[in-house]
Amino acid sequence: MKRQPQIGWLADGRRLHLQDGPIDLIVEAHGSETNLRAAYQAAVRRFAGLLDELCDELALLRQAAGPERCPLRGAVARRMHAAVAPFAAEYFITPMAAVAGSVAEEILGAMVQEAPLDRAYVNNGGDIALHLANGEQFTVGLTDRPDRFGLMRTMNIHAGDPSRGVATSGRHGRSFSLGIADAVTVLARTASQADAAATIIANAVDLPGHPAIVRRPAEELQPDSDLGSRLVTRDVGLLKESEIVTALEAGADKARALLASGLIEGASLHLQGETRVIALKRFDAKLPHPACARGIESAIHA
Amino acid sequence: MLTDATAATGDKIRCDACPVMCYIKPGAAGACDRYANHDGQLVRVDPHILLERTVSHGGRLVPFQAGGDWDGKIVHEQDVVVTAIGAGTTYPDYKPAPFIVSSQIDGVDMVTVVTEGIFSYCGVKVKIDTDRYLGPEAATVRVQGEAVGHVTTSEYGSQMLSLGGVHHLTGGSKKEGRVTCDALMDLSNCKPVELVIDGGASVVVQAGYAPIVNGVAEERMRVGCGSATIGMFAKQWHGKVDEVVVVDDHITGVLSEHQAGKLLDIPDTGIKMKGRRSTPGRYFQVAEPGTGWGGTRISDPLSVLGPFDPKVARPGMTMLMVSTTGEHAAYYELDKALKPIEKKMPADLKLSVERIQENCEPALCTVLFMGGAGGSLRAGVTDNPVRLTRSVKDALTRVTSGGAPVYVWPGGGITFMVDVTRLPAGAFGYVPTPALVAPIEFTLRLSDYAALGGHMDHVRPLASLKANTEPRQVTPPQPSPGLRP
Numbered sequence: 016m017k018r019q020p021q022i023g024w025l026a027d028g029r030r031l032h033l034q035d036g037p038i039d040l041i042v043e044a045h046g047s048e049t050n051l052r053a054a055y056q057a058a059v060r061r062f063a064g065l066l067d068e069l070c071d072e073l074a075l076l077r078q079a080a081g082p083e084r085c086p087l088r089g090a091v092a093r094r095m096h097a098a099v100a101p102f103a104a105e106y107f108i109t110p111m112a113a114v115a116g117s118v119a120e121e122i123l124g125a126m127v128q129e130a131p132l133d134r135a136y137v138n139n140g141g142d143i144a145l146h147l148a149n150g151e152q153f154t155v156g157l158t159d160r161p162d163r164f165g166l167m168r169t170m171n172i173h174a175g176d177p178s179r180g181v182a183t184s185g186r187h188g189r190s191f192s193l194g195i196a197d198a199v200t201v202l203a204r205t206a207s208q209a210d211a212a213a214t215i216i217a218n219a220v221d222l223p224g225h226p227a228i229v230r231r232p233a234e235e236l237q238p239d240s241d242l243g244s245r246l247v248t249r250d251v252g253l254l255k256e257s258e259i260v261t262a263l264e265a266g267a268d269k270a271r272a273l274l275a276s277g278l279i280e281g282a283s284l285h286l287q288g289e290t291r292v293i294a295l296k297r298f299d300a301k302l303p304h305p306a307c308a309r310g311i312e313s314a315i316h317a
Numbered sequence: 318m319l320t321d322a323t324a325a326t327g328d329k330i331r332c333d334a335c336p337v338m339c340y341i342k343p344g345a346a347g348a349c350d351r352y353a354n355h356d357g358q359l360v361r362v363d364p365h366i367l368l369e370r371t372v373s374h375g376g377r378l379v380p381f382q383a384g385g386d387w388d389g390k391i392v393h394e395q396d397v398v399v400t401a402i403g404a405g406t407t408y409p410d411y412k413p414a415p416f417i418v419s420s421q422i423d424g425v426d427m428v429t430v431v432t433e434g435i436f437s438y439c440g441v442k443v444k445i446d447t448d449r450y451l452g453p454e455a456a457t458v459r460v461q462g463e464a465v466g467h468v469t470t471s472e473y474g475s476q477m478l479s480l481g482g483v484h485h486l487t488g489g490s491k492k493e494g495r496v497t498c499d500a501l502m503d504l505s506n507c508k509p510v511e512l513v514i515d516g517g518a519s520v521v522v523q524a525g526y527a528p529i530v531n532g533v534a535e536e537r538m539r540v541g542c543g544s545a546t547i548g549m550f551a552k553q554w555h556g557k558v559d560e561v562v563v564v565d566d567h568i569t570g571v572l573s574e575h576q577a578g579k580l581l582d583i584p585d586t587g588i589k590m591k592g593r594r595s596t597p598g599r600y601f602q603v604a605e606p607g608t609g610w611g612g613t614r615i616s617d618p619l620s621v622l623g624p625f626d627p628k629v630a631r632p633g634m635t636m637l638m639v640s641t642t643g644e645h646a647a648y649y650e651l652d653k654a655l656k657p658i659e660k661k662m663p664a665d666l667k668l669s670v671e672r673i674q675e676n677c678e679p680a681l682c683t684v685l686f687m688g689g690a691g692g693s694l695r696a697g698v699t700d701n702p703v704r705l706t707r708s709v710k711d712a713l714t715r716v717t718s719g720g721a722p723v724y725v726w727p728g729g730g731i732t733f734m735v736d737v738t739r740l741p742a743g744a745f746g747y748v749p750t751p752a753l754v755a756p757i758e759f760t761l762r763l764s765d766y767a768a769l770g771g772h773m774d775h776v777r778p779l780a781s782l783k784a785n786t787e788p789r790q791v792t793p794p795q796p797s798p799g800l801r802p
Contacts, residue, residue: 036335037349070336237348238329238340253461288495 020066022059031055035066038118044126044135044146057129058122058137065091065118076110077241079103091121098207101278102215109241112190115142116182116210123206137206142182144206147174155181172202178280180206184213185285191233191240191247195262195286196220201270202280212279220266220286227252251287259289267291330354439688439753440466440481441504442734445520445528446538446680448567448612451476452517459513463496464489468514474538478512478522480504486752501753505686505737505745524684525738535680539641540673543570543611544599546641549676551577553669560586560636564611564618564645566604574598586636587629587655591621611640618647625655637666643673686718686745688755689732700770705759706731708769714761719744733757 020035031042040062044054068089069076075087076095082103085096087110094117095110102108119139126135127146134151137144145153152173172178184190185198192214199217203209222228229250233242236249254262263286270282270293284291329342332352339347346353353360445451451468458466458478466480485497503510509523521529528535540546543565551572554561561572572578573586575598592603603621604613615621618638632653639646648666649657662670708714709731716723716731721739726732737745746754761769 036337037347039349067336070338073337236342236345238342288492 020062022062031058033058033062033122035062038066039140040119040122041138042122042126042136044132045151046130046132046135050130050132053130054126054132054135057125061122061125065121068092069114069118076114077239078109079107080110091117094120094207098205098211101276102211106215106218107245108211108215111241112214113207113211115139116144116180116206116208119144120180120206139206142206142210143180145172145179145181147172147179149174176202176280177204178202178209179204180209182206182209182213184210184217186217186248186251190214191236191242193218193242193245193247194221194266195228195248195251196266196284197287198285199266199270200283202282203278204280208278212273212282216266216270216273216282216284219269220262220284222254222258222262225254225258227254254287256289259287262286263289263291267293328357330357330359332359334359438483439486439501439686439755440479441501441737442685442687443478443480443504443522444681444683444685445476445478445522446474446678446682447476447520447528447530447535448474448539449518449530449535451520451530452514456517457515459515460500460510461496463493465493465497465500465512468517474541480512498753501686502745504684505740505753505755506743507684507737522682522684524682524736526682527680528682537642537644537674537677538680539565539612540643540676541641542568543641544568544575546570546639546673547572547575547598548577550669550673551575551581551583553672554637554666555581555583557663557665557669558637558648559584559634560588562588562590562618562621562636562638563641564603564613564615564621564638565641566612567601568595569600569603569611569621571598571600585629586634587626588636589623589626591623610645611642618645619649619657622657625651625657627655630655637662637669639670639673641673642677643670643675646670684737685734686737686753686755687732687734688753688757689730704769708761708765709759714759714765714769717758717760719756720758 021032023032024030025032025041029043031040033040033042042055042058044051046054069091072087072089072092076092080096080099080103082100085093085100087093087096092110095113098113098117099108099110116139119137119142123135123137123144123146126132126137131148132146133148134153135146136153143155147153152171154171172181180203181200182203183198183200184192185196186192186194187197194217196217199213199220201209201213201216203212228248229252230246231249232244233240233247234244236247240247263284266284267282270279270284270291273279274281274294280294282293284293329340332339332341332347334347334352335349337348339349339352341347341352341354341359343354343357454468454470456468457464458468458480465485466478466482469477469479471477481497481501486494486501489497500510500512504522504524507524509521509526511519511521513519518531520531541549543563545568546563546565547561547570550561554572559573561570563570569590569592571588571590573583573588576596578598590600590603592600595601604610604615609615610618613621630651632651632655634651636649636651636657637646638649646662646667648660648662650660652658705714709716709725716725716733718733718735719740721735723733723735726734740756744756
């Protein structure tokens, strides 16, 4: 194996970058110097071998999750399963739908357990686990096109809010989507829950059978995709305003249902320049100058 | 480029870079987006790009530009060009540009200020090699129904379009701006975009590829109109054949009547052309436009001829008929009734037809990105922005875009143009202003940089950048096949 996990500081010297295979984490914490050092060391320790743990059970992780029984052993794998289990009775969903958030949560957990921190985040390609001590807050940037640079709005998450996880899903990201949303960003109590719910809501933003939507079997694009022969969205042509509304409303209905059942704290859905916001009281409508937005910490970037 | 289109052929490979062991189809990337299958080879694809070039890559190197006495020759192994792609930008808050890199090249202490510029005032100029009618001058060009630009002038067998610009990006509706921004970015990233011209054609434009006009891909650019072809090849035909007709839907040329034939004292043949005579040997509208001979509808070239004049023509006279691209050609001799009969073409005439083909270049779309870097972007480079402008004008500072050479349009500001095919893939991004994000590099001597008020305290040695980024091996940017230098 030629592999060498990458562990280093980003150019600003403040953020830790951990990368191993498809896992790409940006980690930043605030607290006393001693606590910071201990927390970062804990993050690195937990990171070592984490990908191997997951890959040991990869075949199982790529299979449809059952709503009750969890055959998985690893802590991260079990968290992935727990996050998707509430959806498993109604939908085809594999634990892989929550892999990014679950990994972020695991690393953050290792840090917080090691040392008291004022605030910290682990951003796994846009799926973010947050820690906020009393009185602290985070500003998170949102993008409607994860395949491009640029932010459309920001939101603040305060220590008093129940949300400790943020995730974005859509057809432009690294993972395939069954729906047509450009981006669905979800706030939930944990990053793994947010990750799974974002997938489900993004899949629900759809116009089944619409001729302007190009779909291809997932396995044709990625031979070992957990989605198998299911049709994933490759392109969406120009939609009429009424069609955009129909598709967004389908997703918004799903988001409202998840909100009512306590699975999410809020969601923001985007399709072709239109937006629906579900119960995100703290979304700040004011847009920073988009060009500076890339400097905002924990910008969702994938 | 990694596109779905290339995924259709070849074999998948198994990536062994990490235990996920992805199967990757040709043209696709693995789960990490860091490794991809490029023509059956596992390659790294990373967002921050350092062009690392070795002599073994061959080809023409884009020199790391410098001013003064440096001669521009830097053909060393392991040469690195720092590009602005993925560097990020701090506009408009006047912070030093994200990377200000110093490196030692041939003993000259170089500085490259690497930034990504936000260009609200940008556009693309598109050149479409086609004889087909795309639409009237000044007609609106649309993408998904939104106005994104207009048809401008036609020059030498090519139709120019001017797309984008501040009026479409920010002056129209929200949707117009978004569609324009998308179209500009896709065109700049060498992706295909369908443009529909009011009162004209639909054309799919992709930089470095042939235009597709109303669903038909253009193949060759004709060597010239029929008349021009006569002018170019008259001498080569002289003495080998009595008459030549170059069939063209614009201007069909006839050798014996054409000025070029007259100069060579080629005698009259008694030929009678259909169509409207413009000047001697030049005929308009010999046939309807189409996909047959010379862009006309005809499949039998004799249908553009009337009967030969019996007072002038004589049996045994020879005639070559050829299209403006050389794709169609036939050779005839007049029989006793002065009727042209097709015969086997003599070798030397065949050679002249091949010569016409050889002189027809592949039809291409070319896209020039054009932006003005005269504003606050300069403040990321220096405390005194106008000095950067002056420094560029004085040729002390060279401007490149993603490592590719640019043309700086004289006059105010730093308005530059760059051939998008010379930038690495995916070099352009966007912000929802909407505006495009394009890489731009200013390269100058360290001493000159200090003199113009550069952010000396932010200059970083090249080595520090390499430690924090993953250099990407790329073949030096080269013009696409068929592109004229």
